[in-house]
Amino acid sequence: MTLVRGFLADTPSDPFRGGVMRTESDGGLLVRDGIITARGGFAVLQQEWPQEPVLDLRGGVVLPGFVDTHVHFPQVRIVGSLGMPLLDWLQQRALPEEARLADAAYANVVATEFVTGLARAGTTSALVFGAHFPDAVSALFEAAERVGLRVTSGLVVSDLVLRDDLLITPELARQESLTLARRWHGHGRLRYAVTPRFSLSCTDAMLASCADVLDAVPGALFTSHVNENPVEIAQVRTRFGTGYVDSYDRHRLVGRHTVLAHNVHADDAELRVLAERGAVVAHCPSSNSGLGSGLFPMRRHLEQGVRVSLGTDVGGGTSFSMLREGLQAFFVQQLLGPAGVPLGATELLWLATAAGADALGLAEVGHLSVGRRFDAVWVRPAPSSPLEVPLRHAESETDAVARVFTLASPMDVAGVWIDGDRVHG
Numbered sequence: 001m002t003l004v005r006g007f008l009a010d011t012p013s014d015p016f017r018g019g020v021m022r023t024e025s026d027g028g029l030l031v032r033d034g035i036i037t038a039r040g041g042f043a044v045l046q047q048e049w050p051q052e053p054v055l056d057l058r059g060g061v062v063l064p065g066f067v068d069t070h071v072h073f074p075q076v077r078i079v080g081s082l083g084m085p086l087l088d089w090l091q092q093r094a095l096p097e098e099a100r101l102a103d104a105a106y107a108n109v110v111a112t113e114f115v116t117g118l119a120r121a122g123t124t125s126a127l128v129f130g131a132h133f134p135d136a137v138s139a140l141f142e143a144a145e146r147v148g149l150r151v152t153s154g155l156v157v158s159d160l161v162l163r164d165d166l167l168i169t170p171e172l173a174r175q176e177s178l179t180l181a182r183r184w185h186g187h188g189r190l191r192y193a194v195t196p197r198f199s200l201s202c203t204d205a206m207l208a209s210c211a212d213v214l215d216a217v218p219g220a221l222f223t224s225h226v227n228e229n230p231v232e233i234a235q236v237r238t239r240f241g242t243g244y245v246d247s248y249d250r251h252r253l254v255g256r257h258t259v260l261a262h263n264v265h266a267d268d269a270e271l272r273v274l275a276e277r278g279a280v281v282a283h284c285p286s287s288n289s290g291l292g293s294g295l296f297p298m299r300r301h302l303e304q305g306v307r308v309s310l311g312t313d314v315g316g317g318t319s320f321s322m323l324r325e326g327l328q329a330f331f332v333q334q335l336l337g338p339a340g341v342p343l344g345a346t347e348l349l350w351l352a353t354a355a356g357a358d359a360l361g362l363a364e365v366g367h368l369s370v371g372r373r374f375d376a377v378w379v380r381p382a383p384s385s386p387l388e389v390p391l392r393h394a395e396s397e398t399d400a401v402a403r404v405f406t407l408a409s410p411m412d413v414a415g416v417w418i419d420g421d422r423v424h425g
């Protein structure tokens, strides 16, 4: 057993429904076999368990491990291709790089770069958009297993619109997906996600094959993109004769197991469908800002009862840091004025941790409660650094967490644990 000591902050319940941030300025967590078995003030816990070794994480903040609900593994090398709208960016930057992952050796190196980026940013769980090539998807799962990350991912499938070397037939997509799912789904901390790139690049036959795979793999997730950019949305409407959400829903692909990225431009009828099905929207504010996709209508999502989580959307997004993503979410809502949702430190911490765990159906992580796995990130800035000075002068514990979201970078992540094992730092 280990007794963890530090300033603890987490959000065990939804602040959009009255939940509050929970803090312990000199807190303790007793961790046994990776599970938190006691929580409270450090002094009280130490009195009760005086022989246990102490892991001293004072100086900084101990947060639950971050949960990134939308991030692309093949795009780690193209982060920062600024200045293009979605469809141009895909054509000129993203898809040429995605095609390079046909080379298994190349994919192996990229997979290692990708999981290293996640772990160093403090991300312990992620729903990862995989690659168009089965060997590359396996390379990702292998790399995630080496580090210990909780990764859900799958083969990205398309049979239209994209360059030829990224296309696959619906029948082959079904076979390859099932083969990958048999190998990786439920293997350690890894799970499978059925992943059409977006309905714009899929025939109805391809989406039907996705539904077959989803039926055949109990516990699998479904993920894709939705309502990101007006040009793309118009093309979906022209081809399917229906709205973007319905292009998935009519194939039974929208449910509690579903995480759709973006939804920047959604009408109320679509929001009602998402709410009724219990689906999740992964909000990716740095990508939406960088690609000029628009300002996310979070208020309308919350008012309609749609579940919302957060994703970095690397490489349309600008970093692996869920702290930075939280700050950008705050900026976007500020820019919406009265239509925006005021996001404080509590809401940002919820979105970066417990909301993501809920979105991915990971009941074992998301906050630092008794019974949960010890997945945690220790943000400890160097003395006199741009974060350390304001953190030292924070006016309250909640204010300290706000300063972490405002100023912390992966350079300030001093340690990351998954199931009680240190995976970084």
Ligand SMILES: [Zn+2]
Pocket (backbone or CB within 6 Å): 070, 072, 129, 225, 261, 313, 316
């Ligand atoms: Zn994406």
